[in-house]
Amino acid sequence: MVFTKLIIAGTTGYLAGHASRAILASTKPKFDVTILTRVDSGKAVAFIPGARVVPVDYNDHNGLVKTVAGADAILSFIPGPSSKSIDRLLLKAAQEAGVRRIFPSEYTLDILHPAAITVLDSGDHYFAGCSLPFIGAAIIAVLQMDEEKTKNKRISITKVRATMNQIVDIYEELLGTKFQRAQITSQEFLNKRNADLAAGNAFAALLDGIIVGEFNGCGAGDLVDGLAFDGDGLLNIKRKTLKELTTEALKKIGTI
Template identity: 25%
Template sequence: MSRPRHIAIVGGTGLLGSPVVEAFLRKRDVFDLTLITRSTSTHKPPSHVTTVIVDALDDVSESSPLVQALRDQDVLISTLNSAVAVKLEPRLVEAAIQAGVTRFMPSEYTFDVTHATARELGEGNLIGERVSWADRLSEIAAEGSITYTALVTGSFLDWGLKGGMCGFDLAHQEAVLYDKGKHAATGCTVEFVANAIVASLLLPDDETRNRRIYVAEVEYSGLEVLEICQQVTGNEWKVSDVSVQSVLEKGRQLQAQGNLRGAYLNYAVALNFNGCGAVDLKTGLDFGRTLGLQRQSLESIIRHAIGDVTETRRESPSRE
């Protein structure tokens, strides 16, 4: 495939989709962008982006608005929420093949779902669905009708820090260290992932065709994050130690109770902090360097996250 020009995005108004759209707009001289959105979407797409509104993303008939919207597109990028992606992406790929799209990029911006430890946790839950879809997409590409590129990014570190997903309550200066915070992991800011998606389409085709590519902005451990948080705030934080094994057990309990979302969140935390390698994507630290892809330091990411949380609390004082 020669360098693609025409890029279509599904899910372009969400957490990742919005910065991905902006990243492509900064490359208007290289890419033409089309945003495909459902008519039922409650998120308004940017007025300055070419947008096609369709009634359904699972109608793959030849005359469907989705297939028609994909005609003459080179690449279809999904930035859908993961739970939605595993349901809709198989149909999106069918539509892309119908329309003659040559490359599909799935919404797999997370831990490596094909890692052995992730596969073991995937029985009857979202992880298992993601594993099955990753395997199936590889099989579809092997049939020759379309190619794929999957960017495996680890955690969204800035979003996770601000939302408490990484075990750090920035507002109350409290931290949970999993297995004493000793294990290394890698992660990215949302902005870095957006820029990495664009960068992947600037690389030679043989470096990205039918490949799962590790992407990492920084490497960190829970203990390193705690030390920087305390340095930035100038305070000693309240720290709790939790074993990864107990997190896994909690996930299994929630799954047995039918709380699949809760189970998934616990499994994701365990994979991030157990040192198994599913989120320690060291080779990704070199991704995009030849293209000048800029990385923030861990300290910079944490400073910005703490600053954003502090500003939010200042604007919306707690009633506690």
């Protein structure tokens, strides 16, 4: 059964802005959307056409249960570090309120990949990527898919696969100029991560770890199977080549 009555955690931002816009613009299916915003964010409550925006205290379990009751699914678009605790609070509330599905805010590389992190970089390791509109369209497809096929699954979605060198090659081709390719090794990044950790910069250390896991060829950031994702025919966006995407990006900033 399609998940149509949705609770979205997070109003604006990098992913929430794009994914919520795609969900609210969808007419087939049409979604009933309630968006949660932090009661103590210090900002005025956002007006988002087509959605109800409800201020919540994520730590108020009973209040959260009442707010999510009756929803089919909860989609969390809360930023990485805070989502680690808030997604658990949403899950507890969802379980008590009988919400059928929660999509945690894990839009990232394969966080369970067991690879060691000692590979030296060459610029030739493949990694996978998604544009924000592609993530929005994929979420809409997943909401409509057979529930059993997506239950308790990590879903790989990939728009394009590339290596660092391929990206630089395309920039050079489109701009007609040579780029200097500075080499950096995974070990240098790991040293930086360890220094960030020692200095108490946990978020910077997290980003360093993500960069290594994504780009060192270990496979955690190379979701090859995601290229085959089509939401059982429900994905309504076309994949583009790396060259098409690079051309679009360069046009957007007026470089070509």
